[in-house]
Amino acid sequence: MCYVRVITMEPAFAIGLDLGGTNLKGGLVSASGELSAYTHSPSRVDESAQAPIDALRQAIEGLAASAPGRVIALGLGCPGAIDPEEGCLVGRTAHLRHWESFPLRTSVQSLFGGPVVVDNDANFAALAEHRLGAARDARVSLTITMGTGVGCGIVDRGRVVHGARGGAGEIGHLPLDGRIPCACGVPGCVEPECSGPGLVARAREAGLAIESPAQVYALAAAGEPRASALVARQADRLGATIAIAVQILNPDVVVIGGGVANSGELLLAPLREAVARYALPSHAGVRIERAALGEAAGTIGAGLAAWDRANAAD
Amino acid sequence: MCYVRVITMEPAFAIGLDLGGTNLKGGLVSASGELSAYTHSPSRVDESAQAPIDALRQAIEGLAASAPGRVIALGLGCPGAIDPEEGCLVGRTAHLRHWESFPLRTSVQSLFGGPVVVDNDANFAALAEHRLGAARDARVSLTITMGTGVGCGIVDRGRVVHGARGGAGEIGHLPLDGRIPCACGVPGCVEPECSGPGLVARAREAGLAIESPAQVYALAAAGEPRASALVARQADRLGATIAIAVQILNPDVVVIGGGVANSGELLLAPLREAVARYALPSHAGVRIERAALGEAAGTIGAGLAAWDRANAAD
Numbered sequence: 001m002c003y004v005r006v007i008t009m010e011p012a013f014a015i016g017l018d019l020g021g022t023n024l025k026g027g028l029v030s031a032s033g034e035l036s037a038y039t040h041s042p043s044r045v046d047e048s049a050q051a052p053i054d055a056l057r058q059a060i061e062g063l064a065a066s067a068p069g070r071v072i073a074l075g076l077g078c079p080g081a082i083d084p085e086e087g088c089l090v091g092r093t094a095h096l097r098h099w100e101s102f103p104l105r106t107s108v109q110s111l112f113g114g115p116v117v118v119d120n121d122a123n124f125a126a127l128a129e130h131r132l133g134a135a136r137d138a139r140v141s142l143t144i145t146m147g148t149g150v151g152c153g154i155v156d157r158g159r160v161v162h163g164a165r166g167g168a169g170e171i172g173h174l175p176l177d178g179r180i181p182c183a184c185g186v187p188g189c190v191e192p193e194c195s196g197p198g199l200v201a202r203a204r205e206a207g208l209a210i211e212s213p214a215q216v217y218a219l220a221a222a223g224e225p226r227a228s229a230l231v232a233r234q235a236d237r238l239g240a241t242i243a244i245a246v247q248i249l250n251p252d253v254v255v256i257g258g259g260v261a262n263s264g265e266l267l268l269a270p271l272r273e274a275v276a277r278y279a280l281p282s283h284a285g286v287r288i289e290r291a292a293l294g295e296a297a298g299t300i301g302a303g304l305a306a307w308d309r310a311n312a313a314d
Numbered sequence: 315m316c317y318v319r320v321i322t323m324e325p326a327f328a329i330g331l332d333l334g335g336t337n338l339k340g341g342l343v344s345a346s347g348e349l350s351a352y353t354h355s356p357s358r359v360d361e362s363a364q365a366p367i368d369a370l371r372q373a374i375e376g377l378a379a380s381a382p383g384r385v386i387a388l389g390l391g392c393p394g395a396i397d398p399e400e401g402c403l404v405g406r407t408a409h410l411r412h413w414e415s416f417p418l419r420t421s422v423q424s425l426f427g428g429p430v431v432v433d434n435d436a437n438f439a440a441l442a443e444h445r446l447g448a449a450r451d452a453r454v455s456l457t458i459t460m461g462t463g464v465g466c467g468i469v470d471r472g473r474v475v476h477g478a479r480g481g482a483g484e485i486g487h488l489p490l491d492g493r494i495p496c497a498c499g500v501p502g503c504v505e506p507e508c509s510g511p512g513l514v515a516r517a518r519e520a521g522l523a524i525e526s527p528a529q530v531y532a533l534a535a536a537g538e539p540r541a542s543a544l545v546a547r548q549a550d551r552l553g554a555t556i557a558i559a560v561q562i563l564n565p566d567v568v569v570i571g572g573g574v575a576n577s578g579e580l581l582l583a584p585l586r587e588a589v590a591r592y593a594l595p596s597h598a599g600v601r602i603e604r605a606a607l608g609e610a611a612g613t614i615g616a617g618l619a620a621w622d623r624a625n626a627a628d
Contacts, residue, residue, distance in 0.1 A: 081564075081596065085453075091596065139399075139478040156477075161470065163564020164453040167597055170561040175554050175592045177491060184594055186557075240489050243500075247484040248562050250395075250477020278489045280498055282395065282405065283481055 011069030014310065015060060015112070016303030018121055019043050019052060019078040021095035026059045027296070028067050029075075029303020033132045035296055037066050049098040057111050073310035074112045075302030076104070077121035081166035087118050090165050117302075117309040122169065123160045124301030125293075126153025129255045131304055133292035138253040142245055143291065144171070146258035150195050150241070154249060160305075161249075171245050176237060190237040193230075196260050202230050213259065217266040232270060239274020246279055246286050257291030264290060325383030328624065329374060329426070330617030332435055333357050333366060333392040335409035340373045341610070342381050343389075343617020347446045349610055351380050363412040371425050387624035388426045389616030390418070391435035395480035401432050404479050431616075431623040436483065437474045438615030439607075440467025443569045445618055447606035452567040456559055457605065458485070460572035464509050464555070468563060474619075475563075485559050490551060504551040507544075510574045516544050527573065531580040546584060553588020560593055560600050571605030578604060 013028040016035070020043055027038040041059060044051035056076070064071050080093030087105025089096065096102070104118045126143035135141030135155070145151040150172035154161040161168050172191045173184045180192035180202070192198040196213045203216045206226040210216055219227035242254055254275075260267060268288060276284045293300060327342040330349070334357055341352040355373060358365035370390070378385050394407030401419025403410065410416070418432045440457035449455035449469070459465040464486035468475040475482050486505045487498045494506035494516070506512040510527040517530045520540040524530055533541035556568055568589075574581060582602060590598045607614060 140482075156475065161475070161563075163470075164566040165564065167564035168454075168562065170564070170594060170597065173594055174558050174561065175490075186592060186594060244488050244558060245562055247488065248482065248559055249475075250479065250481035250484070252478040278500060280484060280487050280500060283484065 012072050013067050013069055014303040014306035015063050015071055015074040016124075016299040016301070016306065017056065017059060017074070017076040018124070018298035018302060019045070019056070019076060020121065021045060021079065024052070024055050024059055025296070025299050026063055027299045027303065028063055028071075029300055029306070031307055033128070033300055033304055035300050035303070037063055038296060038299065039063070045096050045098070047098075049102070052096075052099075053107060053111070056108065060112055071114070073115040073117070073306035074108065075117045075119070075124065075304070075306035075309070076108055077119055077124040077298050077302045078104070079121055082118055082120055083165050084119070084162040087116075090167065115306070115309045115313050117305045119160060119162075119302075119305060120153070120166060121298045122151035123153040123162070124299075124305060125257065125291075125297035126155050126169075126255075126301070127160055127304055128293050128297040128301035129257070129291055130155035131158065132300065133297065134255045134289040135253040138251065140249060140251040141253045141255060142169075142242075142249065142251045143255040143257060143297075144242070145291075146196055146256065146260035148195065148197060150191055150238075151258075152245070154251075171241055174241055174244065176240055176244075178237070190241060194234055194238045194241065196258070199230060199234055199260075203227060206230065214263055217263040221266055231267070235267060235270035236274050239271050240278045242271070242288070243275050243278035243283075246275065246283050250283060251286060253287045253289055255289050255291050257293075257297065261290050326386050327381050327383055328617040328620035329377050329385055329388040330438075330613040330615070330620065331370065331373060331388070331390040332438070332612035332616060333359070333370070333390060334435065335359060335393065338366070338369050338373055339610070339613050340377055341613045341617065342377055342385075343614055343620070345621055347442070347614055347618055349614050349617070351377055352610060352613065353377070359410050359412070361412075363416070366410075366413075367421060367425070370422065374426055385428070387429040387431070387620035388422065389431045389433070389438065389618070389620035389623070390422055391433055391438040391612050391616045392418070393435055396432055396434055397479050398433070398476040401430075404481065429620070429623045429627050431619045433474060433476075433616075433619060434467070434480060435612045436465035437467040437476070438613075438619060439571065439605075439611035440469050440569070440615070441474055441618055442607050442611040442615035443571070443605055444469035445472065446614065447611065448569045448603040449567040452565065454563060454565040455567045455569060456483075456556075456563065456565045457569040457571060457611075458556070459605075460510055460570065460574035462509065462511060464505055464552070465572075466559070468565075485555055488555055488558065490554055490558075492551070504555060508548055508552045508555065510572070513544060513548055513574075517541060520544065528577055531577040535580055545581070549581060549584035550588050553585050554592045556585070556602070557589050557592035557597075560589065560597050564597065565600060567601045567603055569603050569605050571607075571611065575604050 152169035466483035
């Protein structure tokens with residue numbers, strides 16, 4: 001008698017979730033990083049400590065029900081510093097004001113039966129760009145997300161660099177001859193001149209009737225002198241910031257993402273010049289690339305990290 | 315009949331070597347980091363490309379012959395960036411001018427039969443302080459060596475952080491409002507005001523007849539106004555440099571080593587104040603400690619890394 005064992009290769013997925021100040025994004029992520037069932041819902045983080053947990057539960061149930069196969073692990077990214085060993089938020093972050101020192105991993109594990117990994121959203125975006133996006137051939141990459149602030153994730157040979165308690169990559173508030181006071185309190189902080197909202201605020205102070213960074217870049221490209229000076233200053237200070245991060249971390253690729261990156265070479269060309277000006281010759285050859293994965297990068301990265309966790313648990 | 319197998323626990327050692335611009339230091343390092351048979355000899359790096367290899371061969375033979383047990387692996391530290399995958403020097407460094415892109419690991423392997431690990435000397439000193447010294451309870455530590463320049467090694471959960479090609483931790487030449495031109499070419503580089511030789515040069519320019527950083531600290535402690543101003547400026551710029559590295563890497567401990575550290579609180583007290591002034595509140599709690607292992611740190615770290623390599627090869 002002869003037994004034939006039939007092995008059905010049922011497809012498997014990780015759930016990736018990206019909890020922001022406004023939206024909860026989610027999707028199913030294959031082992032190779034393909035994203036499907038991508039969804040948005042309100043993140044409800046301003047309502048109470050419980051409301052975003054309810055939003056997460058609903059998203060997890062919906063994604064699990066729609067999966068055409070097994071769901072093997074879950075990754076969740078959110079703003080703020082997250083202790084990599086404990087899986088809890090370190091202190092409080094502006095966008096998650098109801099969650100002081102919140103035990104995020106434990107809370108999500110009670111909603112989902114399998115392995116759970118939690119991390120900062122910029123770290124997950126950086127992981128996705130490193131493995132699949134603009135830094136996919138890098139040994140070490142920095143992915144800088146130009147959103148409300150200037151965020152940064154560091155990936156070294158496929159693994160996120162967290163620092164002691166999840167606080168690595170805080171490049172937005174370096175003391176670098178900033179001329180505008182910042183609420184952070186660091187003397188000379190350059191974020192008010194580097195971030196998207198900062199650029200818009202400086203342009204409006206200069207009398208330009210604009211609403212977005214893209215409009216400032218368009219005016220600069222058309223030769224408007226105030227817009228040109230502000231874009232040059234942004235590129236100079238952001239370039240010094242990146243040169244410093246490059247000397248400390250020695251990445252081979254720096255990826256620029258977020259809304260500002262949509263302006264492409266209008267920012268990237270002067271930025272590359274500034275990095276070359278402020279970096280040591282040994283480090284000035286770093287590549288500066290535009291992000292490749294767009295707004296789903298954080299969701300994809302969360303799913304990839306969930307796969308790592310599931311494979312490590314095997 | 316009964317066989318009794320007698321297992322003799324012969325002691326085992328790694329050879330640690332620290333090749334500097336003047337001296338080659340070496341010793342036997344036990345698995346727990348105890349140093350024995352510590353020796354100095356001329357490094358001969360200025361003579362030719364072959365001369366330091368001859369010095370290394372002699373040191374290796376001498377240490378192997380003196381070992382009261384097996385020698386299982388060898389670690390060698392030297393100045394400059396070393397590619398962590400290839401084990402070769404990246405370009406050329408001032409102190410090893412005959413060794414452009416030199417295949418260091420391969421060359422030393424031909425002198426020693428067992429596993430060989432090569433790395434930057436500041437990285438090995440940082441590894442030793444992290445495992446056994448002032449940062450032994452840290453998750454992530456920076457060890458800053460104040461010698462001719464300002465060197466830095468980064469260790470994350472027991473492992474050295476190298477960057478893509480061994481260039482991580484280059485904190486000596488950040489563009490931070492430096493007032494004295496530096497040969498490195500970075501605008502605003504602060505090394506001429508932060509390093510030991512820089513402090514001495516500034517003091518002599520100010521008319522003080524001194525020969526060493528220790529004399530500048532002694533004069534500042536006695537209230538001499540020019541010395542006080544120079545030490546305050548050194549602490550301020552070194553503090554801004556460290557605050558920046560702390561925001562990018564989020565260590566829990568920063569170790570200050572090298573000759574300048576012998577002045578203890580005369581530098582460390584104003585340095586702690588400056589770091590607190592320039593770091594975000596979330597990062598300002600980092601501990602700043604004086605190095606514990608002294609000038610043998612690099613040799614001990616080379617031995618510890620050799621043990622890691624031997625254990626990984628098992």
